[in-house]
Amino acid sequence: MRDFLELAVSATASGCVYALIALAYLLMIRPTGIINFAVGEWAMVGAFAGYLTLSKLNWPYPAGMAAMLGFMLLLGWATERVAVRPLVHTGAPPLAPILALLGMLVVVRESVSIGFGPDPHQVPEPFGFAWQKEYMVGVTLAVFAGAWLFFERTLAGRSFEAVALDRKAAALMGINLPRVTAASFAGGAAVAGLAGILVSPNVSAHYLMGVPLAIQGFTALVIGGVGRVEGALLGGLLLAFAEQLTVRYAPIPAGYAQGVPLLLLMLFLVVRPTGLLRARA
Amino acid sequence: MKRLLSWVLAAVVLSGIAFFMGGYANDVYRKLLLWVALALSYNFLFGISGQVAFSHFSFYGIGAYAVVIFVFQLGLPLPLAVLAAAGLCAVLAAAVAIPSTRLEGFYLALATLAFAQLFVVVLNEGGKVTGGPGGLADYRLPEILGFRLAGPWYTALIVLLVLGTAALLWRLDRSWFGRACRAVRDSPEAAAAMGVDVARTKVIAFTLASTLAGFAGMAYAFVDNTVSPTIFGLENAFLLLFMVIIGGSGSHAGAVIGAVLLYLLPFGLSPLIGHHHALVFGVVMVAAILLQPKGLVGLAGLVRRARA
Numbered sequence: 001m002r003d004f005l006e007l008a009v010s011a012t013a014s015g016c017v018y019a020l021i022a023l024a025y026l027l028m029i030r031p032t033g034i035i036n037f038a039v040g041e042w043a044m045v046g047a048f049a050g051y052l053t054l055s056k057l058n059w060p061y062p063a064g065m066a067a068m069l070g071f072m073l074l075l076g077w078a079t080e081r082v083a084v085r086p087l088v089h090t091g092a093p094p095l096a097p098i099l100a101l102l103g104m105l106v107v108v109r110e111s112v113s114i115g116f117g118p119d120p121h122q123v124p125e126p127f128g129f130a131w132q133k134e135y136m137v138g139v140t141l142a143v144f145a146g147a148w149l150f151f152e153r154t155l156a157g158r159s160f161e162a163v164a165l166d167r168k169a170a171a172l173m174g175i176n177l178p179r180v181t182a183a184s185f186a187g188g189a190a191v192a193g194l195a196g197i198l199v200s201p202n203v204s205a206h207y208l209m210g211v212p213l214a215i216q217g218f219t220a221l222v223i224g225g226v227g228r229v230e231g232a233l234l235g236g237l238l239l240a241f242a243e244q245l246t247v248r249y250a251p252i253p254a255g256y257a258q259g260v261p262l263l264l265l266m267l268f269l270v271v272r273p274t275g276l277l278r279a280r281a
Numbered sequence: 282m283k284r285l286l287s288w289v290l291a292a293v294v295l296s297g298i299a300f301f302m303g304g305y306a307n308d309v310y311r312k313l314l315l316w317v318a319l320a321l322s323y324n325f326l327f328g329i330s331g332q333v334a335f336s337h338f339s340f341y342g343i344g345a346y347a348v349v350i351f352v353f354q355l356g357l358p359l360p361l362a363v364l365a366a367a368g369l370c371a372v373l374a375a376a377v378a379i380p381s382t383r384l385e386g387f388y389l390a391l392a393t394l395a396f397a398q399l400f401v402v403v404l405n406e407g408g409k410v411t412g413g414p415g416g417l418a419d420y421r422l423p424e425i426l427g428f429r430l431a432g433p434w435y436t437a438l439i440v441l442l443v444l445g446t447a448a449l450l451w452r453l454d455r456s457w458f459g460r461a462c463r464a465v466r467d468s469p470e471a472a473a474a475m476g477v478d479v480a481r482t483k484v485i486a487f488t489l490a491s492t493l494a495g496f497a498g499m500a501y502a503f504v505d506n507t508v509s510p511t512i513f514g515l516e517n518a519f520l521l522l523f524m525v526i527i528g529g530s531g532s533h534a535g536a537v538i539g540a541v542l543l544y545l546l547p548f549g550l551s552p553l554i555g556h557h558h559a560l561v562f563g564v565v566m567v568a569a570i571l572l573q574p575k576g577l578v579g580l581a582g583l584v585r586r587a588r589a
Contacts, residue, residue, distance in 0.1 A: 035387045086571055095333065098387050099526065100570045106519065106563030114557055211515065215398065218391055255406040262395040262402070269392045270380040 003248075011244040012237065013133040016140035019236025020195035021217025022224065023147060026232050027188040029221075030164040031180050034084065034097050038105040039192040040214025044207065046072060046193025047200035048112055051121040061126040068197055069190050076189025079104055080182050088181070105210070113207040120204035123197070136198045140233075143191065147229050160184065219265040222273070239264065292444055296437035304432075311436050311504050313544050318443045318497040320524045320540035321533060325450050326490035327522065328530035329459065331466025332483060333386070335518045336377060336393035339400040340370050340491040342513030344498025349417050349508060350410060359423045363499055370495030371488055378487035382480045397518055404510040416509025439500050446493050451533060453489075462486050463531075516559075523566045529576030538577050 024039045046068055053064035083100040125132040150157040162170040163180050171177050195213070196205075203209060216239065224235025239261055247257040295314075299307055323337045347369050351362035381392050404411045411417070422429055430438055453459050461482045464472035469479045502508055520543065528539020547558045554561070573579050 035391070037387075037391075083567060083571070092570075092574065095331075095386055096570055096574065099333075099522075100567050102519070102522070103563045103567035103570065106559055107567065110557055110560035110563060114560070215391075215394065219395075222391075253406055255402065259399050259402045262399045265395040266392050266399075269384055269388055269395075273384065273388065 007244050007248055008241075009133055011240040013136045014199075014244075015220075015237035015240030016136050017195050017199045017213070017236070018216045018220040018239050019233045020140055020143065020191055020198070021213055022221035022232035022236055023144065023229065024188040024192035024195070025217060025221045026226055026229065027147075027191060028184050029226050031160050031167075031184045032084070032088075032163075033094060034101070035218075036101050036185075036188065037098070037214050037218075038079070038101045038108065038210075039188065039217060040210035040212070041105045041108045042072065042075065042189050042192035042210075043196030043199070043213050043217075044112065044205070044210040045075065045108060046196030047123060047205035047209065048116060048121070048196075048207075049193065050123040050197040050200050051116075051205045054124050055122060061124075065197065068193055072189040072193035073186040075193075076186040077182055079189070080185035084181065084185065085178065109207055109210060116205075116207065118207065120206040123200035123205055125201045129201075132201055139194070139198060143194065144229065144233050151229055215265070216261050219261045219268070222265060222268045288444060288448060292440060295444070296433070296440040299433035299436035299440070302433070307433060307436055308504070309548075311439050312501075313541065314436070314439045314443050315497050315501050315504070316524070316540040316544045317537055318439075318446045318500075319494055319521060320528070320536040321443075321446050321450055322490045322493035322497070323521050324525045324528075324530065324533065324536035325454070325462075325493075326486060328525055328532065328536070329454060329466065330462040330483065330486040330490075332487060333390040333522075334393040334487065335390055335515065335522075336374075336396045336400075337491065337494050338513060338518040338521055339397045340374060340494040341498035341501065342400060342404070342508070343373060344370055344495030345502040345508045345513075346404070346411060346417070346498075347495070348499040349420060349502050352423060353417075353420050354410065359425055366499055367492055367495055371492045374488040374491035375484060377491075378484040382483040382487075394515070394518075397515060401510050401514055404513065412509070414510060416507060416512075418507035418509075421506055422503040435503065439504075442496060442500050446497070447533065447537075449493075454533070458482070458485070520562070523562050526566055527562075527569050527576055529578030532575070532578045535576050535578035542577075 021039055021043060024042070025035065028034055028036045028039075049068035049071055050064060053059045053067050054061060057064075059067070079101070083104050084097045087097045087100060125135070127135055151161060159170070159175045160180060160183075162173065162175055163177065167177065170180075195217075196209075199213070217236075220235035220239045221232055222235070223238055224231030224233070242264060243257065243260050246252070246260050247254060250257065299310060302310060319337065319341060326332050326334055326337060344366055347366035348362050351357045351365050352359060355362075357365060377393065377396055381389055384392055404416070405414050407413065422431075422435070461472065461477045464475065464477055465479050465482050472482075473479050524539035524543045525536055526539070527543065528537070529535025543562060546561070550558045550561065569576055573583075575582070
């Protein structure tokens with residue numbers, strides 16, 4: 001029983017990371033339809049921002065966190081400006097910005113590997129190792145509560161929803177499409193960076209950490225469905241529990257357990273592409 | 282007749298070069314040819330049929346592993362092993378394609394990405410069959426009727442493979458099926474309205490292109506005489522995508538140019554920037570999508586028109 005409780009706590013903590021990445025995808029998919037696979041790389045940048053400010057420069061944790069979030073907002077905004085907006089303007093096929101973002105993924109990863117080298121870097125926890133998991137869960141719940149309130153209760157959030165439903169109609173009703181798109185990328189980058197800085201004390205900041213996170217986050221998103229914010233949280237937790245339960249109890253070699261999220265992703269995409277939660281009418 | 286003659290001439294010239302090369306140059310040349318073959322079939326899948334798949338390089342790996350396992354663990358004679366490996370690639374590709382064709386755009390990319398990652402997991406955990414993380418080594422091309430292809434003769438075989446792939450895809454592109462693929466890429470609804478079976482077209486294109494990648498993989502298995510999981514990871518799947526986009530997606534010439542350029546560029550760049558050529562590729566790819574979506578082939582077309 002104690003064994004299971006420990007597993008539950010650790011699965012909840014990693015589920016929170018997946019959920020945050022899924023939320024970052026969702027923030028960008030809803031208004032633009034763009035699947036930005038570079039979110040994993042953004043999480044990696046967040047982790048390195050944590051390393052730079054907290055370990056190297058020895059800043060206090062809140063200052064490091066704030067600097068990271070500020071930098072991520074800027075990075076997301078700049079990425080949208082460089083790799084997405086020109087393509088949307090010229091009426092390029094919908095796949096073009098997604099492919100451009102794949103190119104950006106490689107650019108970001110290689111830049112970080114040049115800047116910081118190929119070795120993993122340690123990032124500290126704010127309240128020590130003992131409280132790290134509780135801290136991760138708390139921050140994630142706060143972010144999701146904020147996102148839910150934003151989409152359900154504020155005018156700006158409503159305008160995001162309107163764009164998600166029908167871009168043309170939303171534009172005709174006076175919603176500033178470029179601004180919503182830029183904001184969604186900035187927000188997505190900040191949330192992804194947050195996921196990165198939260199997970200980095202456990203796994204260290206490493207320049208190759210992005211793609212696995214991007215796959216796990218996307219799996220969480222597909223399990224939960226892109227229709228609702230809560231779906232991302234649910235999907236992240238379900239994925240993490242499925243992963244850790246198979247590692248712990250399933251009679252298969254540990255290496256094969258890495259295949260669980262991949263199988264789940266393929267299964268959900270094929271069988272139930274709308275996810276578990278349907279969009280509210 | 283004239284066309285046939287030019288194909289034969291190309292075969293003679295391209296394989297003739299190999300006889301004037303040293304061992305190292307032959308090795309580089311063979312790998313270059315295999316990248317060209319892969320880029321050609323990936324161009325048919327991505328550029329012409331519009332399916333963003335990350336599984337293409339995995340089918341290259343499946344072909345390579347399958348032929349080695351069939352020959353050296355099951356003891357099949359080589360021709361039978363080649364047929365069996367091709368059959369395996371086709372069956373697996375169809376099994377991936379049939380449910381995946383319901384997925385649109387980038388969702389297909391992520392499903393095939395999961396497949397590619399799963400393939401690497403299976404290779405690492407396959408025990409004796411796949412050799413685990415170390416892969417399979419210490420084998421060599423079996424003899425057929427007392428002959429063993431070696432040196433430039435093996436390179437000539439790869440030349441035939443590349444030209445065969447090119448000829449097949451070139452003919453196909455000009456056929457009813459090629460036009461159906463382009464129609465499905467540009468607008469599935471319009472294609473369906475014109476009587477094209479969208480799902481079947483996608484499945485056939487995916488299966489065919491993936492099987493061709495499998496054939497290239499079988500040839501690769503006897504280039505280094507070793508196969509291991511690290512070769513068939515995601516890095517090379519991305520590189521393949523970059524080759525086709527930078528060269529000019531949808532154009533056979535573009536695929537060849539992209540493959541040659543991106544394969545040879547690191548040899549020239551590494552004295553300058555070490556192993557960071559991926560950064561250059563990324564920047565060039567983003568620039569290509571933003572400035573010239575038809576890639577280098579499109580750029581050449583612009584220059585030609587400006588002169589005329």
